[in-house]
Amino acid sequence: MVDTNFLTTIPHPKKLTFLDIGHNNFLEQDLSCFSPFINLKWLWLYDDNFTGSLSPLAPLTKLWWLDIKDTNLTSGLEYLPKSLIWILCNGKLAEQLKGYDYEKEERYDYQAWRKDHLELVNRTKKTMELEYYENQIEISPKGNLTITYPKQ
Numbered sequence: 830m831v832d833t834n835f836l837t838t839i840p841h842p843k844k845l846t847f848l849d850i851g852h853n854n855f856l857e858q859d860l861s862c863f864s865p866f867i868n869l870k871w872l873w874l875y876d877d878n879f880t881g882s883l884s885p886l887a888p889l890t891k892l893w894w895l896d897i898k899d900t901n902l903t904s905g906l907e908y909l910p911k912s913l914i915w916i917l918c919n920g921k922l923a924e925q926l927k928g929y930d931y932e933k934e935e936r937y938d939y940q941a942w943r944k945d946h947l948e949l950v951n952r953t954k955k956t957m958e959l960e961y962y963e964n965q966i967e968i969s970p971k972g973n974l975t976i977t978y979p980k981q
Contacts, residue, residue: 831855833862842866851875851896860885860902867891875899875917883922884908887957897922898935906939907946907953913939 830853839845842865850873857878863869867888876899883905886892890910896917903921916939918926926937943950967975 833858836862836865843868845869846891847871849873851877853877855879857901864888870894872896881905882908886910895939906942907949908957909939909943911943911950913943915939 830850833850833855836842845866846868848863848866848869848871852875855877857880859881860874860879860883862885863872864885866872868891869889870891871894872886872889872892873896875896878901879897880901881903883897883902886895886905887908887910891912892910893912893914895909895913895915898917898919900918901920902918906916906922906925909916915931916922916926916937917935918937919935923930923935923937926939926942929937929939929942931938969975
């Protein structure tokens with residue numbers, strides 16, 4: 830398997846709670862393909878070509894276990910949901926989680942890291958909220974204001 834296009838064919842992405850697609854040969858890509866899976870609790874993406882930030886995982890508000898060992902993800906810990914308990918990783922993210930490791934097995938206590946970096950987490954959350962609302966407002970070339978309200 831070389832791409833994650835198959836994820837778009839899952840009929841009810843909000844019902845999925847477990848996803849293990851680690852150790853594939855995916856083309857290099859970010860994590861945006863996982864944003865629709867808002868009810869995931871376990872996500873295994875180990876040993877694959879995922880790159881960039883963890884920020885696309887912010888909508889996964891029920892996630893509590895994340896395995897991203899042997900990927901090229903380098904940033905975005907502050908975007909992860911507050912439900913996350915464990916993160917398995919190495920590389921640049923492991924360097925950022927140094928001191929929060931559990932029994933030296935590349936498993937890190939995200940809750941402890943989050944508590945110690947709460948100011949960064951809260952600042953990021955506020956920025957995300959502002960960006961969301963800014964994207965709801967459009968001003969036409971004639972100066973007309975259009976506000977798109979989110980669906981309830």
